[in-house]
Amino acid sequence: MKFEAILSSRCYRSILAGAVIAFLLPALAVAQRSNDGSVYTRFGLGDRQTWNSARGQAMGGGGYALPSTLYINMANPASLSDQILTRFAGGLTYQTLTTSSDGFESGRLASGSLSGVHAAFPIKINKTGIGLSLAPYTRISYRIQDLNTIAGEMEDTGVIREYSGNGGLYALTGGIGHRLSDNLSLGVSAQMIFGLLEEAQSSRFNNSLYTDRTVEKSTRLRGATASLGARYVVPGLPRGKGLVFGATLTLPTTLSGERIAALTTSVGTDTLGTTTKGDASIPVTIGAGVAFQPSEKWSLVADLLYEGWSSFSSDFDFPGYDHTANADLNNRVRISAGVEFWPAGNRPFASYGAKIAYRAGLYSDRSYTSPDPDQIIRALGVTGGLSLPSLLPGTTIDLNVDVGRRGSTSNGLVHDRYIRFGLNINFGERWFDRLPLG
Amino acid sequence: MRTSVRQLPVRLLIPLLSFFLIAGCDDPSNVGQGLVDSQAGETRILEMDATSFEANELADLTGGNTASGSFYALFGQVDDPVAGNMIATGVVDFVPESQFSTAFTGGIVNFAELQFNIEYLYGDTTSAIQFELLPILSPWESSTLRSDSTIQTGTSIATYSVAASKGITKITLPQSWVSNFDQLLRSSGFSDEFHGFVIQPIASGAIAGIRFTNSQLRATAVPGDTTTYVLSKVGTLTAPLSSSIEDVVLLHDAGRSGLDIRFPIAGSESEPLMIHRVRMAFQAMNLADRYPTGFVRSFPASVGLRAVSNDGLTRLDILEVPINADGAFSFDNGTLTNIFQSANLEKSVLDRFEIYLPTDQSGVGFLAFPATAGLGSTFPTAELTVTPIN
Numbered sequence: 001m002k003f004e005a006i007l008s009s010r011c012y013r014s015i016l017a018g019a020v021i022a023f024l025l026p027a028l029a030v031a032q033r034s035n036d037g038s039v040y041t042r043f044g045l046g047d048r049q050t051w052n053s054a055r056g057q058a059m060g061g062g063g064y065a066l067p068s069t070l071y072i073n074m075a076n077p078a079s080l081s082d083q084i085l086t087r088f089a090g091g092l093t094y095q096t097l098t099t100s101s102d103g104f105e106s107g108r109l110a111s112g113s114l115s116g117v118h119a120a121f122p123i124k125i126n127k128t129g130i131g132l133s134l135a136p137y138t139r140i141s142y143r144i145q146d147l148n149t150i151a152g153e154m155e156d157t158g159v160i161r162e163y164s165g166n167g168g169l170y171a172l173t174g175g176i177g178h179r180l181s182d183n184l185s186l187g188v189s190a191q192m193i194f195g196l197l198e199e200a201q202s203s204r205f206n207n208s209l210y211t212d213r214t215v216e217k218s219t220r221l222r223g224a225t226a227s228l229g230a231r232y233v234v235p236g237l238p239r240g241k242g243l244v245f246g247a248t249l250t251l252p253t254t255l256s257g258e259r260i261a262a263l264t265t266s267v268g269t270d271t272l273g274t275t276t277k278g279d280a281s282i283p284v285t286i287g288a289g290v291a292f293q294p295s296e297k298w299s300l301v302a303d304l305l306y307e308g309w310s311s312f313s314s315d316f317d318f319p320g321y322d323h324t325a326n327a328d329l330n331n332r333v334r335i336s337a338g339v340e341f342w343p344a345g346n347r348p349f350a351s352y353g354a355k356i357a358y359r360a361g362l363y364s365d366r367s368y369t370s371p372d373p374d375q376i377i378r379a380l381g382v383t384g385g386l387s388l389p390s391l392l393p394g395t396t397i398d399l400n401v402d403v404g405r406r407g408s409t410s411n412g413l414v415h416d417r418y419i420r421f422g423l424n425i426n427f428g429e430r431w432f433d434r435l436p437l438g
Numbered sequence: 439m440r441t442s443v444r445q446l447p448v449r450l451l452i453p454l455l456s457f458f459l460i461a462g463c464d465d466p467s468n469v470g471q472g473l474v475d476s477q478a479g480e481t482r483i484l485e486m487d488a489t490s491f492e493a494n495e496l497a498d499l500t501g502g503n504t505a506s507g508s509f510y511a512l513f514g515q516v517d518d519p520v521a522g523n524m525i526a527t528g529v530v531d532f533v534p535e536s537q538f539s540t541a542f543t544g545g546i547v548n549f550a551e552l553q554f555n556i557e558y559l560y561g562d563t564t565s566a567i568q569f570e571l572l573p574i575l576s577p578w579e580s581s582t583l584r585s586d587s588t589i590q591t592g593t594s595i596a597t598y599s600v601a602a603s604k605g606i607t608k609i610t611l612p613q614s615w616v617s618n619f620d621q622l623l624r625s626s627g628f629s630d631e632f633h634g635f636v637i638q639p640i641a642s643g644a645i646a647g648i649r650f651t652n653s654q655l656r657a658t659a660v661p662g663d664t665t666t667y668v669l670s671k672v673g674t675l676t677a678p679l680s681s682s683i684e685d686v687v688l689l690h691d692a693g694r695s696g697l698d699i700r701f702p703i704a705g706s707e708s709e710p711l712m713i714h715r716v717r718m719a720f721q722a723m724n725l726a727d728r729y730p731t732g733f734v735r736s737f738p739a740s741v742g743l744r745a746v747s748n749d750g751l752t753r754l755d756i757l758e759v760p761i762n763a764d765g766a767f768s769f770d771n772g773t774l775t776n777i778f779q780s781a782n783l784e785k786s787v788l789d790r791f792e793i794y795l796p797t798d799q800s801g802v803g804f805l806a807f808p809a810t811a812g813l814g815s816t817f818p819t820a821e822l823t824v825t826p827i828n
Contacts, residue, residue: 203714
């Protein structure tokens with residue numbers, strides 16, 4: 001059987017889709033064990049992560065108003081009403097990071113991580129759809145190592161101090177979107193937020209008179225919230241043009257959890273105190289966006305995201321958050337805009353090159369955490385991407401890039417320069433259709 | 439050609455997926471250390487003064503046998519220029535060296551003597567030691583005998599005076615005692631039924647120590663043979679001391695008390711710490727100029743440290759170290775570090791340290807330490823290498 005024939009087999013495609021998703025899921029565990037990220041991921045509950053769709057990611061990271069029958073857009077549950085095909089999507093990100101700070105040599109780090117896994121099914125084609133998503137909500141991944149000397153009475157002793165962290169929270173989302181009319185779609189989703197935040201601090205010596213010690217702290221959190229979404233298509237525009245507004249509201253919630261701390265030496269591990277139980281609040285999230293399609297070839301989006309982290313409270317202390325002070329976090333504001341150029345538009349017989357979609361975007365992200373309460377940490381970046389159609393109808397491979405910087409070297413802070421490459425797979429296929437009789 | 443271009447994304451998929459998952463750079467840098475240190479703190483030396491340094495109520499273990507414990511029975515009395523009046527009462531017991539001969543068991547004991555091998559002296563070695571010999575009426579355990587234990591004795595057997603000098607000293611037991619103990623001395627139940635002697639000082643300028651080797655009870659039967667009973671158990675009972683120097687605490691071998699020391703390491707007294715090393719240093723006072731010429735003052739050779747629980751039931755020996763010629767010594771090992779660590783994290787039942795003189799030294803020497811609390815404290819200090827826990 002020829003390769004093309006094998007690929008066109010429905011059975012094969014289903015198996016391939018399942019295999020790729022199965023391949024991505026273990027990445028959850030692998031990616032979360034990485035320690036090769038920015039020190040800024042250490043603070044709060046970790047670095048906020050968003051992966052709504054490969055398409056939205058390449059257009060600045062938003063997409064609250066972005067309509068699409070070709071992607072699962074989890075930014076707005078109302079968008080699930082667009083589904084025509086059963087879809088599976090997943091993505092991985094490879095990041096290279098150059099980090100610098102006054103008085104320190106620059107460091108270069110690289111790591112791979114999971115962007116997210118999506119699945120969506122149309123209940124009624126282009127009218128009602130449901131979607132499922134598993135994606136990181138926050139991510140902690142850092143390791144700082146320093147060789148220092150302790151001036152002792154007898155002799156100077158070298159000490160390697162290391163701070164590291166990994167883990168993060170995940171969001172498991174299930175949503176439904178329904179098109180109430182040609183112009184208005186509404187959606188609702190439920191979100192389970194859960195995960196394990198781990199941090200470790202160790203001091204190791206090159207002298208046997210000293211005892212190496214590591215303190216490991218693990219905080220497990222879980223909770224649920226819900227999102228409401230709406231999307232409105234402005235009526236009366238000429239064919240081929242479109243103007244869409246979208247908004248979402250994610251309700252605040254409280255994650256409950258427990259923290260365990262342990263002290264490790266070369267001879268064993270000893271838990272520190274008893275397991276501490278407590279809560280951590282997740283604030284309200286409001287997203288709003290506009291999408292404009294001047295022609296079938298062009299799409300423009302602009303988005304705003306607000307998260308009210310200044311109201312964050314927790315029974316636990318986190319780096320950058322002292323639970324007794326109660327007001328150490330900042331509200332997160334993310335602004336993004338993007339453009340997509342799709343030369344083929346809706347022409348089904350265009351050349352392969354014309355069927356590639358080209359995307360670009362930019363964003364500004366004011367972080368909700370800061371190592372210094374008086375300093376705001378902001379990330380600025382530009383994004384881009386290619387959507388490569390494949391032999392499988394409705395299936396694309398999306399290659400994204402995100403080049404940005406975060407923080408600064410002033411005031412003792414750290415300046416990150418990063419390049420993130422995204423590899424995303426987007427399967428679409430008609431399932432659950434009744435076969436014609438005869 | 440067109441087909442191969444369209445196949446390209448699919449064919450690149452798996453290698454790219456693998457790369458994205460596996461790729462990583464394991465080269466941590468120190469960028470960001472400043473941000474973390476501002477919250478966590480650096481590894482540093484922490485000087486920690488003891489909050490208390492005082493005598494406790496626990497009398498020294500002074501019993502010993504040929505296998506373990508003390509190896510001297512001390513007796514005598516000394517008016518020490520620093521420690522005050524020292525009184526040591528010796529306790530000794532004997533067992534037959536071998537099975538009795540039929541010639542011995544068939545005869546009648548008509549002579550018995552004690553032979554003491556004096557190897558330890560403290561005080562005025564030109565003086566004599568006068569003492570009273572008393573019989574012990576009930577069994578006693580050398581392994582649990584302390585300087586404040588009570589030994590049940592009978593009426594005085596005799597009074598003796600011996601020179602305060604090293605070597606073998608013989609004293610003859612009175613004929614009345616020999617007659618009374620004739621049958622027991624020849625009995626196979628001697629070890630169980632004979633409990634030994636107490637050597638109670640009456641007057642002297644020195645304290646002497648009787649060692650196991652060559653110390654014995656000898657009994658001669660007529661007609662017949664001489665039998666030797668070797669020294670099997672020793673012990674020392676002492677009277678409380680009172681130092682003549684103010685603001686001094688004494689660690690007295692065979693004394694009525696040890697020394698407790700506490701550090702502010704636990705719970706609210708200290709922040710949570712990773713403790714990497716602890717060195718606890720002491721400096722005993724130099725008292726040489728307080729003693730007259732000719733006063734023999736043996737100095738303890740080693741000192742030990744143990745951790746003790748609040749109720750005193752748990753006692754963990756940590757380390758024994760030699761004492762330098764200038765009276766300085768320090769404790770520094772992993773066990774000590776781990777005890778500090780556990781205490782700091784409030785996971786230890788041990789709440790104080792105790793300094794002691796190891797039992798096998800068996801002398802009456804002492805160490806004196808300045809002990810002024812508050813401003814200008816001369817309490818000992820522990821040097822801790824720590825990293826604050828974030």
